[in-house]
Amino acid sequence: MTGGAGELDFAAFYDEFLPQVYRYVRYRVADIATAEDLTATIFEKALCAWGKRRKPDSVAPWIFRIARNAVTSHYRRRGRQLEVPLDCVEGKLSTGSGPEERVLNAERWGRIYDGIRTLSSRDQDIIALKFGSGLTNRAIAPIVSTSESNVAVILHRAMRKLHAYLEDDQIPVSASDKESQL
Amino acid sequence: MTEKQIAQTFSERVDGLLAGQTPPGLDEAPLLSLAAEMIAVPAMDPSPAFMQQLRRQLLVSLPRERVVQSHRRWSFAGIAVTLLLALALTLVWNPGAPSAAEVLARAADAVAIAPGQITYFVSKVEVEGIVADNVEGIHSTIQEYWSRAGTTPDGRITSVESAGTIYLADDTGLTHPQIQHYSTLSKLCMRSLDPSTPPRPDLDDEGCFTFSTLAKNDPDPMAIYVGESFQDWINRMRVNVAEIEFHESRFNDRPVYSLTYREAGHQTQAPITVNNTTTGTIVAWGSDSVPSTVVTYTLTLYIDRETYLPAGVVSIAPDPPMVFTQTILEYQVLDPADLDFDPFVWPPER
Numbered sequence: 378m379t380g381g382a383g384e385l386d387f388a389a390f391y392d393e394f395l396p397q398v399y400r401y402v403r404y405r406v407a408d409i410a411t412a413e414d415l416t417a418t419i420f421e422k423a424l425c426a427w428g429k430r431r432k433p434d435s436v437a438p439w440i441f442r443i444a445r446n447a448v449t450s451h452y453r454r455r456g457r458q459l460e461v462p463l464d465c466v467e468g469k470l471s472t473g474s475g476p477e478e479r480v481l482n483a484e485r486w487g488r489i490y491d492g493i494r495t496l497s498s499r500d501q502d503i504i505a506l507k508f509g510s511g512l513t514n515r516a517i518a519p520i521v522s523t524s525e526s527n528v529a530v531i532l533h534r535a536m537r538k539l540h541a542y543l544e545d546d547q548i549p550v551s552a553s554d555k556e557s558q559l
Numbered sequence: 560m561t562e563k564q565i566a567q568t569f570s571e572r573v574d575g576l577l578a579g580q581t582p583p584g585l586d587e588a589p590l591l592s593l594a595a596e597m598i599a600v601p602a603m604d605p606s607p608a609f610m611q612q613l614r615r616q617l618l619v620s621l622p623r624e625r626v627v628q629s630h631r632r633w634s635f636a637g638i639a640v641t642l643l644l645a646l647a648l649t650l651v652w653n654p655g656a657p658s659a660a661e662v663l664a665r666a667a668d669a670v671a672i673a674p675g676q677i678t679y680f681v682s683k684v685e686v687e688g689i690v691a692d693n694v695e696g697i698h699s700t701i702q703e704y705w706s707r708a709g710t711t712p713d714g715r716i717t718s719v720e721s722a723g724t725i726y727l728a729d730d731t732g733l734t735h736p737q738i739q740h741y742s743t744l745s746k747l748c749m750r751s752l753d754p755s756t757p758p759r760p761d762l763d764d765e766g767c768f769t770f771s772t773l774a775k776n777d778p779d780p781m782a783i784y785v786g787e788s789f790q791d792w793i794n795r796m797r798v799n800v801a802e803i804e805f806h807e808s809r810f811n812d813r814p815v816y817s818l819t820y821r822e823a824g825h826q827t828q829a830p831i832t833v834n835n836t837t838t839g840t841i842v843a844w845g846s847d848s849v850p851s852t853v854v855t856y857t858l859t860l861y862i863d864r865e866t867y868l869p870a871g872v873v874s875i876a877p878d879p880p881m882v883f884t885q886t887i888l889e890y891q892v893l894d895p896a897d898l899d900f901d902p903f904v905w906p907p908e909r
Binding site: 497 | 562563565566567569570573574577589590593594596597598600603604605609610613614616617618679681731732733734812813814863864865866868888889890891893896897898899900902908
């Protein structure tokens with residue numbers, strides 16, 4: 378949907394954008410409760426602006442800018458404390474079938490999340506908009522006030538940094554593990 | 560392949576993954592493999608219960624007439640006029656490389672701020688030169704900065720309040736603040752979050768002192784950003800546009816317009832020291848509020864070629880030799896309603 382806000386009603390707007398916005402927020406904050414609180418705040422702000430008959434040229438950059446500001450505000454209030462991804466600890470992010478696989482998946486995501494949190498705020502935003510919201514670089518560019526090609530470069534560099542972090546973060550393989558791999 | 564091409568190819572393959580495609584050789588491409596992992600986390604979706612609950616909550620407060628979609632239908636006459644205008648614009652508009660004056664005008668629009676609005680940016684600041692105890696070196700920090708615009712008695716729009724946080728240069732995630740600062744037109748405040756750094760003796764209980772105190776002392780590290788803003792630099796360059804060196808270049812791997820201007824100005828420089836380590840240097844230009852020396856400096860502004868937002872600034876002062884480089888990582892103009900906190904509260908919550 379790329380139309381102006383005047384051409385669609387709020388309910389349709391909500392149904393279309395809530396999942397994308399929630400996933401962006403979910404990528405930026407550690408736990409489900411905070412993500413739900415922030416998402417509710419974002420859509421309350423959007424509704425308020427909608428009521429004032431603001432008609433932004435394009436609703437997608439508009440709602441994601443509100444979302445970015447909400448995340449910025451959240452971290453500002455929290456003093457940029459590092460957050461423990463509780464949901465990972467609880468295994469709620471797990472996707473495997475067995476308990477062991479679920480724990481491994483949760484641990485793996487915990488490491489990825491830790492790695493993302495070492496990146497700059499803009500890098501985190503672009504990763505969240507790409508992998509969380511599933512946006513194209515063209516859609517991300519106006520949200521983060523840069524060019525489409527620059528989004529590609531920033532994304533690629535951020536992924537390289539994240540990959541390097543995860544490589545450095547590898548738990549050394551014990552002797553018995555090495556034997557079992559052979 | 561250039562980095563841009565590699566990055567573009569990577570993005571295209573990620574888009575393919577997002578569309579449900581599995582590219583060949585995924586296991587041998589570590590970045591793409593990592594991307595696939597990050598896409599495959601299903602618990603990122605909102606729960607249906609949350610979606611329904613929030614939907615009900617929001618729509619209950621929505622007046623009925625706003626729920627009902629109102630289609631605006633263009634008349635045939637309107638469409639015809641629009642088409643004619645588009646045709647006319649296509650025929651007469653011949654986009655070429657803009658002039659320095661055009662770039663500065665568009666940059667001024669991009670950073671334009673109304674009284675009450677807030678400028679927010681995150682930047683990497685590097686100072687190369689004699690920065691502390693006659694020692695030459697390079698000192699880098701990451702700085703987060705908020706500035707609220709107001710109006711002076713003569714009607715000029717200026718920053719009436721600013722606040723910020725300084726981080727170590729490698730703290731790109733902005734996780735460990737080193738120094739918090741706040742200033743108004745008459746007051747400067749600073750707090751070090753490093754407990755080993757004793758508070759300055761000349762601060763009041765809130766960590767502040769007034770400019771009258773400052774003027775009596777040596778150049779002081781609390782004079783953070785009492786210098787000029789991007790708006791000031793852009794506006795001064797617009798006035799002196801005939802003296803600008805202008806060309807297209809790259810800065811921080813971004814395509815930019817480069818605008819260079821030389822002029823005499825005040826320079827104040829002082830280190831910020833945390834835990835006996837110089838973590839940054841305060842540089843202020845063009846201000847009479849703090850002691851300073853007059854030097855001829857070269858100021859180069861980098862304006863992003865696509866967004867016309869500031870990409871950075873480099874200032875070179877000859878005596879003492881010093882290069883100040885500020886790379887903008889993020890720049891936004893915000894309405895206070897966009898924020899659900901007040902960044903100008905002093906002392907801030909830790």
